[in-house]
Amino acid sequence: MYQERPSRLGGAVVWTGDGSGRVLPDGCMDLLWNEGRLLVAGPDTRAYVTAGAPGSWTGLRFSPGSAPAFLGVPAHELRDRRVELSDLWPVSEVRRLRSRIAAAPDPATALEDLVLERAAPPDPVLRALVTALDAGRPVAVTADELGLGARQLHRRSLVAFGYGPKTLARILRLRRALALAGAGVPFAQTAVRSGFADQAHLARDVKELAGVPLGRLLAAGL
Template identity: 85%
Template sequence: MYAERASRLEGAVVWTGDGSGRVLPDGCMDLLWNEGRLLVAGPDTRAHVTGGAPGTWVGLRFAPGAAPAFLGVPAHELRDRRVELSDLWPAWEVRRLRSRVAAASDPVKAVEDIALERASPPDPVLRALVAALDAGRPVAVTADEIGLGARQLHRRSLAAFGYGPKTLARILRLRRALALARAGVPFAETAARCGYSDQAHLARDVREFAGLPLGRLLAG
């Protein structure tokens, strides 16, 4: 069972579930609560598959690029990793936060409150970058529009998202394609509308990022 809603934190989502499933790359990072533990899910470059764990999982998924300012750690240091929050913050502070969530009548709200108290205002440059790439704008054109050189854009992307802007653009494009395919748009039309060279190009990206053929991924 999985449920989510928009968070009171701008651009974020809060969710609950059993922790099982195939989590696809999305340019985001999550703050997680499970069985008395606070963890961080770093940015994925491939599907993260898990069979679940005891108890209910609570998560807050930050907007793309927003989590590193909250955590005080560049995203690329957590790429494709799940780590204890105490590996990033002082142990005494994490113990206090764990006790706070454990004592709360609503752990979802408690995790959300922690994020709200410590989050920084959205970075307008990162927000513009994500919006442009999610709209299918080319990376080079986007860099010019937001006034960043190629090296500076790559450096900021690594720190904010865990990978460079081209990888982020591919991940966002794949998510747009999956939304269309799930809505019943034929695969060839989906590929064309999302800027893939052909359906085979879409299929290769699905296999790389999701680890399954497109048909099996949608069936699951």
């Protein structure tokens, strides 16, 4: 069973589950704990489907664009990947952190505490970028409003999100559509309200990014 709660780290979410299911792109990255292992889930450009692994999973899902400052690794290096934290940080340091979490009465709280101790202050430009794109603002207009050139915006997006701003906008649009459709809004209205040209455009994007039709996603509770 999957459960989540807001983290004490602004914009983040702490979750627990069995590690199985279809993980949809969301512009985020996760720090994961599973059976004595610390892993990082990089930013996805397509649905990540897994049958799960032995034992339970705990994760902290960073707000979009905030994980690279914590990890010290550009997001594009982890795009569509799951890696051991020891591949990114010194093995001795990761071993110490694993022991600390394993000894804690609640791994989720211990994982959250670890992140809170090392988290960097939020980047106001990245926050403004996500807010604008999530509201459906065009990428070019957003770049102008932020005082960034197209190339500079693309470089910053690769580092923060793992892909360019157009891909981020597309993923955020998908998330808006899923929220509307999940609330019972008819698909045609969902398409228009979330920024798609029409219902067919919505259907194509859902199939490409999520791997299955919208109706199947809703039936699965995603």
